[in-house]
Each structure stands twice: as C-alpha cells, then as structure tokens.
Amino acid sequence: MVVNVKKEGENLLVIPEGRIDAATAGDFSKAIEDNIDGVKNLTFDFEKLEYISSAGLRALLTAQKTMAKVGSMKVIHVADVIMDVFNITGFADILTIE
Amino acid sequence: MVKEITLDATIENIDKVVEFLNAELIRLNCDENVKKKIDIAVDEVFSNIANYAYKPVDGKVTVKFDEKGKDNQVEIIFIDGGKPYNPLEREDPNTNLPVEEREVGGLGIYIVKKSMDQVLYEYKDKKNILTLIKKI
Numbered sequence: 273m274v275v276n277v278k279k280e281g282e283n284l285l286v287i288p289e290g291r292i293d294a295a296t297a298g299d300f301s302k303a304i305e306d307n308i309d310g311v312k313n314l315t316f317d318f319e320k321l322e323y324i325s326s327a328g329l330r331a332l333l334t335a336q337k338t339m340a341k342v343g344s345m346k347v348i349h350v351a352d353v354i355m356d357v358f359n360i361t362g363f364a365d366i367l368t369i370e
Numbered sequence: 371m372v373k374e375i376t377l378d379a380t381i382e383n384i385d386k387v388v389e390f391l392n393a394e395l396i397r398l399n400c401d402e403n404v405k406k407k408i409d410i411a412v413d414e415v416f417s418n419i420a421n422y423a424y425k426p427v428d429g430k431v432t433v434k435f436d437e438k439g440k441d442n443q444v445e446i447i448f449i450d451g452g453k454p455y456n457p458l459e460r461e462d463p464n465t466n467l468p469v470e471e472r473e474v475g476g477l478g479i480y481i482v483k484k485s486m487d488q489v490l491y492e493y494k495d496k497k498n499i500l501t502l503i504k505k506i
Contacts, residue, residue: 293384293410294417326474330474333472333474357485361463361481
C-alpha cells in the first residue's frame with residue numbers, strides 16, 4: 273500500500289493506493305497524523321483504494337473526530353465494496369461521502 | 371478439493387494468506403467484489419488471531435480453502451491452537467451512535483458476520499476452528 277499526500281495551506285488530500293488492512297493501516301494512520309496539523313479541509317480520495325478493513329476505519333474515525341472540531345472532512349470516489357463496509361458499520365452516517 | 375497453508379500467526383503474513391486465497395478465487399472466476407469482501411473478512415479474522423490468539427508467545431495458523439461443488443460455495447477455515455475464543459459471541463457494536471461516541475472495537479467481526487453467508491465456530495481438540503462460507 274502507498275499513501276500519496278498533497279498538502280496546500282489548510283487543505284490536505286490523502287490518496288491511498290492498494291489495500292488498507294491490518295498490516296498497512298499503521299502507514300495510513302501515520303500519513304494522516306504527520307500532515308493533519310493546521311488542516312481545515314481534509315479530503316480522502318479512494319479512487320485507487322482496493323478495499324479497507326476495520327483497522328483502517330479506526331484511522332478514518334480518529335480523523336473525523338478531529339476534523340469535526342476544527343473543519344471539515346470528506347471521502348470521494350468510494351467504490352461499491354468500500355461503501356458496503358461503510359453501510360454495515362454505520363460509517364456511512366458519520367462520514368461525508370461524495 | 372481442499373488446499374491449505376500453515377504459517378506464523380503474525381500480521382505481516384496477511385498478504386500471504388490473501389494471495390493464497392485470491393489465487394483460488396480467481397481460478398474459480400469469483401466475482402471481483404465478492405473476492406474483495408472475502409479478502410476483507412479474511413483480514414479481520416486473521417488479524418484477530420495474530421493479535422490475540424497466542425499473545426504473548428508465537429504460534430501457527432492453518433488456513434484451508436475448500437471448494438464446494440454445489441451452489442458455487444467456498445469455505446475458508448482458520449485453525450489455531452491459541453486461547454479458546456469464540457468471536458461470534460461478541461456483542462454487536464452499536465452502529466448508530468454519534469461520531470464522538472463511536473469506537474472501532476468489535477467492528478471487524480461484525481463486518482465478517484454481515485458480509486459472509488455463514489460463519490461457524492467450534493473448539494475441538496484444543497483448536498479454535500472458524501469457518502467462513504460464501505457463495506462466489
């Protein structure tokens with residue numbers, strides 16, 4: 273798994289590529305933590321994401337809790353199989369998905 | 371026909387398990403989204419075993435792939451000799467809480483239960499045996 277990150281001022285774009293599973297979720301979390309300082313608009317682009325398991329949901333939840341206080345967060349280009357995971361877990365109700 | 375792989379119960383080995391199972395699923399022309407659902411379920415089950423079954427010592431896991439002739443069903447069976455633990459007895463998480471009160475504990479096995487057709491557990495001969503059944 274590779275995590276591409278683009279930061280411009282208060283905008284942070286995170287583009288994970290491959291699978292976010294129990295083995296790679298740490299890299300995903302770290303990419304967010306290392307870059308989230310001062311960010312007001314956080315966007316996750318899941319276009320190149322194969323799938324995400326619960327280990328990765330932890331990172332998304334932490335980011336959502338942080339951004340709810342200081343700005344906004346959204347997830348874009350969510351494939352069906354990932355949307356299924358969001359629906360099962362109720363994450364579809366707490367994330368902004370476009 | 372049953373195929374199997376036995377390896378150390380460590381998080382780093384998830385890739386090997388997923389590759390082993392994906393090769394079988396691709397051979398059977400499994401639908402791509404069903405394959406990904408199985409991969410996610412496998413990640414949840416295997417990481418649970420790797421993180422909890424034997425801690426603090428190391429141990430092995432055997433993963434079997436059983437291709438059922440009828441109904442295009444496959445069975446994926448995880449066998450470990452760690453502490454007896456039935457993940458199906460875990461209470462389902464509340465998926466309706468507001469964001470501040472959300473936690474991730476318990477979501478993994480819940481995803482497995484919801485995305486597979488059937489999940490079975492038994493403890494036999496000092497082994498945890500968890501079986502995932504899915505129509506492909």
